[in-house]
Amino acid sequence: MPCTKSQFDKLPDGREIDKYTLVNSNGTEASFLNLGAVWNEMKVKDRDGKTRDVILGFDRAEPYLTDSAFFGAVVGRNANRIGGARFTLNGKEYRLGVNDNANNLHSGPDFYRNRIWQVRTEETAEGESLVFSLESPDMDQGFPGNAKIEVRYTLTDQDEVRIQYDMVCDQDTVANFTNHCYFNLAGQESGPAMSQEVWIDADYFTPTDEYSIPTGELASVKGTPMDLNQWKVIGEEIDCGYIQLSQAGGYDHNWALKESGGASRLVAKARDKESGIGLEVYTDLPGVQFYTGNYIVPGTVGKGGAVYEKRQGYCFETQYFPNAVNEKNFQSPIVKAGERYHTETIYRFVTE
Secondary structure (H helix, E strand, O other), X not given: OOOEEEEEEEOOOOOEEEEEXXXXXXXXXXXXXXXXXXXXXXXXXXXXXXXXXXXXXXXXOHHHHHOOOOOOOEEOOEOOEEHHHEEEEOOEEEEOOOOEOOEEEOOOOOOHHHOEOEEEEEEXXXXXXXXXXXXXXXXXXHOOOOEEEEEEEEEOOOOEEEEEEXXXXXXXXXXXXXXXXXXXXXXXXXXXOOOOEEEEOOOEEEOEOOOOOEOOOOEEOOOOOOOOOOOEEOOOOOOOOOHHHHHHOOOEEEEEOOOOOOOOEEEEEEEEOOOOEEXXXXXXXXXXXXXXXXXOOOOEEOHHHOEEOOOOOEEXXXXXXXOXXXXXXXXXOEEOOOOEEEEEEEEEEEEO
Protein backbone atom coordinates (compact mmCIF):
# COMPACT_ATOMS: atom_id res chain seq x y z
CA MET A 1 0.00 0.00 0.00
CA PRO A 2 1.24 3.53 -0.70
CA CYS A 3 2.68 5.69 2.04
CA THR A 4 0.23 8.15 3.58
CA LYS A 5 1.22 11.58 4.84
CA SER A 6 -0.71 13.50 7.48
CA GLN A 7 -0.14 16.55 9.63
CA PHE A 8 1.10 15.45 13.04
CA ASP A 9 1.46 18.74 14.93
CA LYS A 10 3.16 22.12 14.92
CA LEU A 11 6.27 23.15 16.80
CA PRO A 12 6.08 26.19 19.10
CA ASP A 13 7.66 28.31 16.32
CA GLY A 14 4.87 27.32 13.91
CA ARG A 15 6.75 24.79 11.77
CA GLU A 16 4.53 21.91 10.72
CA ILE A 17 5.49 18.35 11.58
CA ASP A 18 4.28 15.56 9.31
CA LYS A 19 3.67 11.88 9.99
CA TYR A 20 4.37 9.26 7.31
CA THR A 21 2.72 5.85 7.63
CA LEU A 22 3.71 2.64 5.87
CA VAL A 23 1.26 -0.30 5.77
CA ASN A 24 2.10 -3.78 4.49
CA SER A 25 -0.11 -6.58 3.14
CA ASN A 26 -0.64 -7.95 6.67
CA GLY A 27 -2.08 -4.68 7.93
CA THR A 28 1.04 -3.96 9.98
CA GLU A 29 1.70 -0.21 10.29
CA ALA A 30 4.85 1.78 10.97
CA SER A 31 4.80 5.58 11.30
CA PHE A 32 7.63 8.09 11.28
CA LEU A 33 7.99 11.86 11.71
CA ASN A 34 10.03 14.37 9.74
CA LEU A 35 10.99 15.73 13.15
CA GLY A 36 14.19 13.85 13.94
CA ALA A 37 13.22 10.97 11.61
CA VAL A 38 11.52 9.65 14.76
CA TRP A 39 9.91 6.19 14.70
CA ASN A 40 6.57 7.16 16.22
CA GLU A 41 4.25 4.13 15.97
CA MET A 42 4.50 0.39 15.37
CA LYS A 43 1.14 -1.37 15.16
CA VAL A 44 1.26 -5.17 15.00
CA LYS A 45 -1.27 -7.92 15.65
CA ASP A 46 -1.05 -10.14 18.71
CA ARG A 47 -1.89 -13.87 18.71
CA ASP A 48 -5.62 -13.06 18.94
CA GLY A 49 -5.54 -10.63 16.01
CA LYS A 50 -5.77 -7.54 18.21
CA THR A 51 -3.62 -4.62 17.07
CA ARG A 52 -1.14 -3.24 19.59
CA ASP A 53 1.21 -0.26 19.30
CA VAL A 54 4.44 -1.72 20.69
CA ILE A 55 6.75 1.31 20.84
CA LEU A 56 6.80 4.28 23.21
CA GLY A 57 6.36 7.85 22.04
CA PHE A 58 4.23 10.99 21.99
CA ASP A 59 1.07 12.26 20.28
CA ARG A 60 2.51 15.77 20.03
CA ALA A 61 5.70 17.22 18.58
CA GLU A 62 6.90 19.48 21.39
CA PRO A 63 7.65 16.73 23.97
CA TYR A 64 10.12 15.16 21.53
CA LEU A 65 12.26 18.32 21.72
CA THR A 66 13.04 17.89 25.41
CA ASP A 67 12.53 14.15 25.83
CA SER A 68 15.44 12.84 27.92
CA ALA A 69 14.55 9.25 26.93
CA PHE A 70 15.00 9.83 23.14
CA PHE A 71 11.86 7.86 22.24
CA GLY A 72 12.22 6.55 18.67
CA ALA A 73 14.97 9.01 17.78
CA VAL A 74 17.68 8.63 15.15
CA VAL A 75 20.92 9.31 17.01
CA GLY A 76 24.07 10.60 15.29
CA ARG A 77 26.73 11.48 14.34
CA ASN A 78 27.73 9.37 17.31
CA ALA A 79 25.33 7.25 19.30
CA ASN A 80 25.97 6.61 22.98
CA ARG A 81 28.82 8.15 24.98
CA ILE A 82 32.22 9.68 24.27
CA GLY A 83 34.34 9.87 27.40
CA GLY A 84 35.51 13.33 28.42
CA ALA A 85 33.44 14.78 25.55
CA ARG A 86 36.55 14.82 23.36
CA PHE A 87 38.51 12.74 20.89
CA THR A 88 41.63 13.09 18.73
CA LEU A 89 41.55 12.47 14.98
CA ASN A 90 44.51 12.92 12.63
CA GLY A 91 46.44 14.63 15.42
CA LYS A 92 43.75 17.22 16.19
CA GLU A 93 41.61 17.23 19.31
CA TYR A 94 37.87 17.80 18.91
CA ARG A 95 35.75 18.91 21.86
CA LEU A 96 32.07 18.08 22.06
CA GLY A 97 29.24 19.32 24.24
CA VAL A 98 29.31 18.12 27.84
CA ASN A 99 25.80 16.84 28.55
CA ASP A 100 26.23 13.67 30.63
CA ASN A 101 28.40 14.23 33.69
CA ALA A 102 31.77 15.12 32.09
CA ASN A 103 30.97 13.19 28.93
CA ASN A 104 29.07 13.54 25.66
CA LEU A 105 25.86 11.56 25.16
CA HIS A 106 24.22 11.03 21.74
CA SER A 107 26.18 13.94 20.21
CA GLY A 108 24.15 16.48 22.18
CA PRO A 109 23.07 18.97 23.16
CA ASP A 110 22.28 19.91 19.52
CA PHE A 111 20.54 16.63 18.74
CA TYR A 112 19.54 15.44 15.27
CA ARG A 113 16.18 14.44 16.76
CA ASN A 114 15.30 18.15 17.15
CA ARG A 115 15.78 18.91 13.44
CA ILE A 116 13.34 18.67 10.55
CA TRP A 117 14.57 16.17 7.97
CA GLN A 118 13.78 16.11 4.26
CA VAL A 119 11.64 13.13 3.23
CA ARG A 120 11.03 11.24 -0.01
CA THR A 121 9.44 7.90 -0.85
CA GLU A 122 10.94 5.17 -3.02
CA GLU A 123 9.55 1.90 -4.34
CA THR A 124 11.77 -1.11 -3.70
CA ALA A 125 11.48 -4.83 -4.26
CA GLU A 126 10.92 -5.28 -0.53
CA GLY A 127 8.27 -2.59 -0.16
CA GLU A 128 7.88 1.15 -0.09
CA SER A 129 10.67 3.04 1.64
CA LEU A 130 10.81 6.38 3.41
CA VAL A 131 14.15 8.12 2.96
CA PHE A 132 14.99 10.85 5.48
CA SER A 133 17.91 13.12 4.62
CA LEU A 134 19.90 15.73 6.51
CA GLU A 135 22.95 17.86 5.77
CA SER A 136 25.31 18.32 8.67
CA PRO A 137 27.91 21.11 8.21
CA ASP A 138 31.54 21.07 9.24
CA MET A 139 31.89 21.20 13.05
CA ASP A 140 28.21 20.51 13.58
CA GLN A 141 27.96 19.10 17.12
CA GLY A 142 31.78 19.46 17.21
CA PHE A 143 32.51 16.84 14.51
CA PRO A 144 34.67 17.60 11.47
CA GLY A 145 33.44 17.63 7.87
CA ASN A 146 30.38 18.43 5.81
CA ALA A 147 28.23 15.31 5.92
CA LYS A 148 25.27 14.15 3.86
CA ILE A 149 23.13 11.72 5.82
CA GLU A 150 20.29 9.42 4.83
CA VAL A 151 18.17 7.12 6.96
CA ARG A 152 15.93 4.71 5.06
CA TYR A 153 12.98 2.92 6.65
CA THR A 154 11.32 0.02 4.79
CA LEU A 155 8.35 -1.99 6.04
CA THR A 156 8.35 -5.43 4.39
CA ASP A 157 5.61 -8.01 4.09
CA GLN A 158 7.60 -10.13 6.56
CA ASP A 159 6.73 -7.52 9.23
CA GLU A 160 10.29 -6.20 9.22
CA VAL A 161 11.27 -2.60 9.72
CA ARG A 162 14.56 -2.32 7.87
CA ILE A 163 16.65 0.71 8.82
CA GLN A 164 19.59 1.63 6.60
CA TYR A 165 21.99 4.41 7.59
CA ASP A 166 24.19 6.15 5.01
CA MET A 167 26.64 9.01 5.31
CA VAL A 168 29.34 10.56 3.12
CA CYS A 169 31.61 13.30 4.47
CA ASP A 170 34.33 15.45 2.94
CA GLN A 171 36.65 14.91 5.92
CA ASP A 172 37.57 11.97 8.11
CA THR A 173 34.94 11.92 10.85
CA VAL A 174 32.90 9.82 13.26
CA ALA A 175 29.90 7.86 11.94
CA ASN A 176 27.95 5.76 14.42
CA PHE A 177 24.17 5.94 14.02
CA THR A 178 21.41 4.09 15.82
CA ASN A 179 17.69 4.23 16.57
CA HIS A 180 16.61 4.74 20.17
CA CYS A 181 13.24 2.99 19.91
CA TYR A 182 11.69 1.63 23.11
CA PHE A 183 9.81 -1.64 22.72
CA ASN A 184 7.03 -2.97 24.90
CA LEU A 185 5.56 -6.03 23.22
CA ALA A 186 2.48 -5.99 25.45
CA GLY A 187 1.62 -2.52 24.16
CA GLN A 188 3.06 0.91 24.85
CA GLU A 189 0.39 1.67 27.46
CA SER A 190 0.71 -1.62 29.38
CA GLY A 191 3.11 -0.60 32.17
CA PRO A 192 6.67 -1.75 32.93
CA ALA A 193 8.03 -4.39 30.54
CA MET A 194 10.24 -6.31 32.94
CA SER A 195 8.15 -9.52 32.73
CA GLN A 196 9.06 -9.86 29.05
CA GLU A 197 11.96 -12.06 27.97
CA VAL A 198 15.17 -11.33 26.11
CA TRP A 199 17.98 -13.20 24.38
CA ILE A 200 21.27 -11.71 23.12
CA ASP A 201 23.85 -13.67 21.12
CA ALA A 202 26.99 -12.48 22.89
CA ASP A 203 29.62 -14.05 25.15
CA TYR A 204 31.14 -10.72 26.21
CA PHE A 205 30.04 -7.24 27.19
CA THR A 206 31.90 -3.98 27.79
CA PRO A 207 31.87 -3.16 31.52
CA THR A 208 31.63 0.51 32.43
CA ASP A 209 32.63 2.91 35.17
CA GLU A 210 30.09 4.69 37.35
CA TYR A 211 29.45 7.17 34.52
CA SER A 212 28.67 4.46 31.94
CA ILE A 213 31.98 4.90 30.07
CA PRO A 214 33.52 1.55 29.06
CA THR A 215 36.70 0.61 30.87
CA GLY A 216 38.15 -0.76 27.63
CA GLU A 217 37.79 -4.38 28.73
CA LEU A 218 35.75 -7.18 27.26
CA ALA A 219 34.26 -9.16 30.15
CA SER A 220 32.73 -12.61 29.91
CA VAL A 221 29.00 -12.78 30.60
CA LYS A 222 29.35 -16.31 31.96
CA GLY A 223 28.16 -16.65 35.53
CA THR A 224 26.80 -13.09 35.64
CA PRO A 225 23.36 -11.47 35.15
CA MET A 226 24.71 -10.23 31.80
CA ASP A 227 24.48 -13.75 30.36
CA LEU A 228 21.50 -13.54 28.02
CA ASN A 229 22.49 -16.44 25.77
CA GLN A 230 19.31 -18.21 26.84
CA TRP A 231 15.86 -16.69 27.28
CA LYS A 232 15.70 -14.67 30.50
CA VAL A 233 12.92 -12.62 32.06
CA ILE A 234 14.31 -9.09 31.92
CA GLY A 235 13.48 -8.28 35.52
CA GLU A 236 14.76 -11.58 36.95
CA GLU A 237 18.17 -10.26 38.05
CA ILE A 238 17.95 -6.57 37.26
CA ASP A 239 18.00 -5.56 40.95
CA CYS A 240 20.22 -8.37 42.22
CA GLY A 241 23.03 -6.09 43.44
CA TYR A 242 25.52 -6.92 40.68
CA ILE A 243 27.69 -3.79 40.52
CA GLN A 244 27.36 -3.23 36.78
CA LEU A 245 23.57 -3.21 37.09
CA SER A 246 23.46 -1.23 40.32
CA GLN A 247 25.53 1.68 39.03
CA ALA A 248 23.49 1.92 35.80
CA GLY A 249 20.11 1.50 37.46
CA GLY A 250 19.50 -1.67 35.45
CA TYR A 251 20.65 -2.92 32.08
CA ASP A 252 22.34 -0.14 30.10
CA HIS A 253 25.34 -1.87 28.57
CA ASN A 254 26.92 -2.78 25.27
CA TRP A 255 27.07 -6.46 24.33
CA ALA A 256 29.97 -7.45 22.05
CA LEU A 257 28.16 -9.47 19.42
CA LYS A 258 29.66 -12.62 17.96
CA GLU A 259 31.71 -11.87 14.86
CA SER A 260 30.07 -12.22 11.47
CA GLY A 261 32.62 -10.76 9.07
CA GLY A 262 30.44 -7.72 8.57
CA ALA A 263 27.36 -9.68 7.47
CA SER A 264 23.93 -9.08 8.94
CA ARG A 265 22.87 -11.75 11.43
CA LEU A 266 20.32 -12.41 14.17
CA VAL A 267 21.74 -10.85 17.34
CA ALA A 268 18.87 -10.41 19.77
CA LYS A 269 15.28 -11.41 20.45
CA ALA A 270 12.50 -10.43 22.83
CA ARG A 271 9.04 -11.83 23.48
CA ASP A 272 5.92 -11.22 25.53
CA LYS A 273 4.12 -14.42 26.42
CA GLU A 274 0.82 -12.67 27.17
CA SER A 275 0.44 -10.99 23.78
CA GLY A 276 2.36 -13.61 21.81
CA ILE A 277 4.30 -10.84 20.09
CA GLY A 278 8.02 -11.39 19.54
CA LEU A 279 10.85 -9.29 18.14
CA GLU A 280 14.00 -10.33 16.27
CA VAL A 281 16.94 -7.96 15.78
CA TYR A 282 19.41 -8.34 12.91
CA THR A 283 22.44 -6.14 12.27
CA ASP A 284 25.88 -5.99 10.64
CA LEU A 285 27.31 -3.91 13.51
CA PRO A 286 29.62 -5.20 16.27
CA GLY A 287 27.59 -4.14 19.30
CA VAL A 288 24.13 -3.63 20.74
CA GLN A 289 23.21 -1.50 23.75
CA PHE A 290 20.44 -3.23 25.68
CA TYR A 291 18.81 -0.53 27.79
CA THR A 292 15.84 -1.08 30.08
CA GLY A 293 14.45 2.44 30.36
CA ASN A 294 15.96 2.97 33.80
CA TYR A 295 15.76 6.75 33.49
CA ILE A 296 12.33 7.20 31.93
CA VAL A 297 10.84 9.99 34.03
CA PRO A 298 7.94 8.47 36.00
CA GLY A 299 4.63 10.05 35.06
CA THR A 300 5.67 10.89 31.49
CA VAL A 301 2.49 11.16 29.42
CA GLY A 302 2.82 9.25 26.16
CA LYS A 303 0.56 8.29 23.29
CA GLY A 304 -3.15 8.11 23.96
CA GLY A 305 -2.64 9.50 27.46
CA ALA A 306 -0.62 6.47 28.55
CA VAL A 307 1.43 7.23 31.64
CA TYR A 308 4.94 5.87 31.32
CA GLU A 309 6.92 4.66 34.30
CA LYS A 310 10.51 3.60 34.81
CA ARG A 311 11.35 0.49 32.73
CA GLN A 312 8.19 0.76 30.61
CA GLY A 313 10.19 -0.26 27.55
CA TYR A 314 13.61 -1.42 26.42
CA CYS A 315 15.97 -0.60 23.57
CA PHE A 316 18.23 -2.59 21.28
CA GLU A 317 20.58 0.15 20.05
CA THR A 318 22.86 -1.40 17.42
CA GLN A 319 26.18 0.40 17.29
CA TYR A 320 29.93 0.60 17.39
CA PHE A 321 30.96 0.25 21.03
CA PRO A 322 30.53 3.31 23.30
CA ASN A 323 33.62 5.55 23.35
CA ALA A 324 35.10 3.49 20.51
CA VAL A 325 36.67 6.62 19.05
CA ASN A 326 38.94 6.73 22.12
CA GLU A 327 39.57 3.00 22.56
CA LYS A 328 42.17 1.39 20.28
CA ASN A 329 40.92 -2.10 21.17
CA PHE A 330 37.40 -1.36 19.89
CA GLN A 331 36.37 -1.41 16.24
CA SER A 332 36.75 2.13 14.93
CA PRO A 333 33.74 4.33 14.09
CA ILE A 334 35.87 6.57 11.84
CA VAL A 335 34.79 6.92 8.22
CA LYS A 336 37.34 8.29 5.76
CA ALA A 337 36.73 11.35 3.64
CA GLY A 338 34.65 10.50 0.59
CA GLU A 339 33.94 6.95 1.72
CA ARG A 340 30.40 5.72 2.26
CA TYR A 341 29.30 4.75 5.73
CA HIS A 342 26.52 2.21 5.35
CA THR A 343 24.95 -0.11 7.86
CA GLU A 344 21.62 -1.88 8.31
CA THR A 345 19.54 -3.00 11.26
CA ILE A 346 16.31 -4.98 10.96
CA TYR A 347 13.57 -5.27 13.56
CA ARG A 348 11.28 -8.18 12.67
CA PHE A 349 8.01 -8.72 14.51
CA VAL A 350 6.66 -12.25 14.89
CA THR A 351 3.65 -13.85 16.58
CA GLU A 352 4.13 -16.94 18.71
